[in-house]
Amino acid sequence: MSSNISVYKICGFCGLEFLAKKTTTKYCSLKCASKDYKRRLKNQKIENSNLQTIKIKNQPLIDLKDKEFLRVRQLALLLGFSVKTVYRLINTKRINAHNFSKRKTLIRRSDIDVLFDQPRIGFEIVLQPTEQGKQAEIKDCYTITEIQKKFNISSGALYNLIKRNNINKFSNGKFTYVAKKDIEGFLK
Ligand SMILES: [Zn+2]
Missing domain, CATH: 3.90.105 (Molybdopterin biosynthesis moea protein, domain 2)
Structure with missing residues (x-):
């Protein structure tokens, strides 16, 4: 579509004002258009790479969510607790666990879910170690x-x-x- 109009625009790459023949023109020159294209391509690559990194970081967590049994370290990761805290919760019987051998303690995933299904009951039983009142x-x-x-x-x-x-x-x-x-x- 050709026309005789001229409009002042700001170049999307260099930021300078230029006279365009169409209102939709974004760049002052082919050079700026190409440079901006390359910049967007580069940004897209960086963004994809960052997304990939986040995905890799979260992958262990996603995998853990489907596991039926968890190691202590895995449960710690899932709950956002330290390994030490998980051991303490096991030792104080607030979390059910089975010790198959040294370094082989497993926790059933569904036991953890149950804790959250009945939080009130759990709290009353667990958090009042001394007899009532x-x-x-x-x-x-x-x-x-x-x-x-x-x-x-x-x-x-x-x-x-x-x-x-x-x-x-x-x-x-x-x-x-x-x-x-x-x-x-x-x-x-
Ligand atoms: Zn320009």
Whole structure:
């Protein structure tokens, strides 16, 4: 379509103003058009490469979602926990696992799903280790300082652990106590 119009446009590559014969013209010259094409091609390649990288990174996770049994390391990856945390959850019986041999602990995927199907029940059973409303006796408790010394843990890490696992703690006088049986499983 030829016409006699001239319109001022900004070149899509060099950014300079130019006089175009059509309103749809994007570039000031063939050179700019070709350079922009190459630039877009390059960007597309970079983007594809990045997508590929993301895909490869996520692949293990995608594969894990279909597995019937998981190793400890795989479950950690799936849940976004550290391996240590998963072992602790197993040791405190919050996650079912079977130990076939050293380094061969398997967790059934469906057991993990069940945890999320009934979160309320799970919480009530698991997160109230001391009997209902009854505080453990002082002789069966550690103070925060005692725990820190005995298990060589910083107070920040300890409070985090208590908070994260909803471990019961109570104050008596100027001390804060935690039942030995409530905390030991997490620290041994
Ligand atoms: Zn240009």
